[in-house]
Amino acid sequence: MALDELYREVILDHYRNPRRKGTLDGDHIHAEGQNPSCGDEFSLDLRVEDDVISDAAIQGIGCSISQASGSMMAEALVGKSLDEAAEMTRLFKQMMGIDEGDNPVDPDRPGAVLGDLEALQGVRKFPVRVKCADLPWTTLESAVQSLEAAAG
Ligand code: ZN
Numbered sequence: 001m002a003l004d005e006l007y008r009e010v011i012l013d014h015y016r017n018p019r020r021k022g023t024l025d026g027d028h029i030h031a032e033g034q035n036p037s038c039g040d041e042f043s044l045d046l047r048v049e050d051d052v053i054s055d056a057a058i059q060g061i062g063c064s065i066s067q068a069s070g071s072m073m074a075e076a077l078v079g080k081s082l083d084e085a086a087e088m089t090r091l092f093k094q095m096m097g098i099d100e101g102d103n104p105v106d107p108d109r110p111g112a113v114l115g116d117l118e119a120l121q122g123v124r125k126f127p128v129r130v131k132c133a134d135l136p137w138t139t140l141e142s143a144v145q146s147l148e149a150a151a152g
Helices: 009-016 064-077 082-095 109-125 127-151
Strands: 029-035 040-049 052-061
Touching: 009 064, 009 109, 029 127, 040 064, 040 127, 052 064, 052 082, 064 082, 064 109, 064 127, 082 109, 082 127, 109 127
Parallel strands: none
Antiparallel strands: 029 040, 040 052
8 A cells, every 4th residue: 555645745735734724704605524434524514606706715624635635725726717616527537537527528637727636636546535525626516606696
C-alpha cells in the first residue's frame, strides 16, 4: 500500500492549515454533512452573487483526507460560477470513481479544472476513504440545492 500516495504533502498542508476556515456573515447559504463511517464532519458557508460564488468558509473535524478535500474545495470554489462549481463536482466525483456518468472525462481536463484537488486522486485506491474525500462535495451539493429551493 502506497500510503505516501494517500497522504501527499499538499494534502497534509491543507489539513494542517485549512484555507478559508470560519463562517460567513451576512447573506449566505449553509450546509452541513457527516461521514459516520469515519467520524468526519464538515460545514460550508457560501456567498453567491449573480450565480457566482464570491466567498466561502468552512469548518470541520475529522481525518486529514476529509478536511484537506474541504480546504482545497473552498479555495477552488471562490470566483467560480454555480455551473462551474457543478462541473468541478462532477469531475471530482469521476476522479474518485464515484460517478462515472455517461460522459467520461477527458483525462487531460480534470487537472486543469481541479488543480490541487488532483492530489486526492490517490484516495481512489482506498475505497473506504473515498467517502472522506467526497464529504465536502456532498455538502456543496446540499448547499446549492438549498439555494435552488429558495429561488423556487
Ligand atoms: Zn475520514
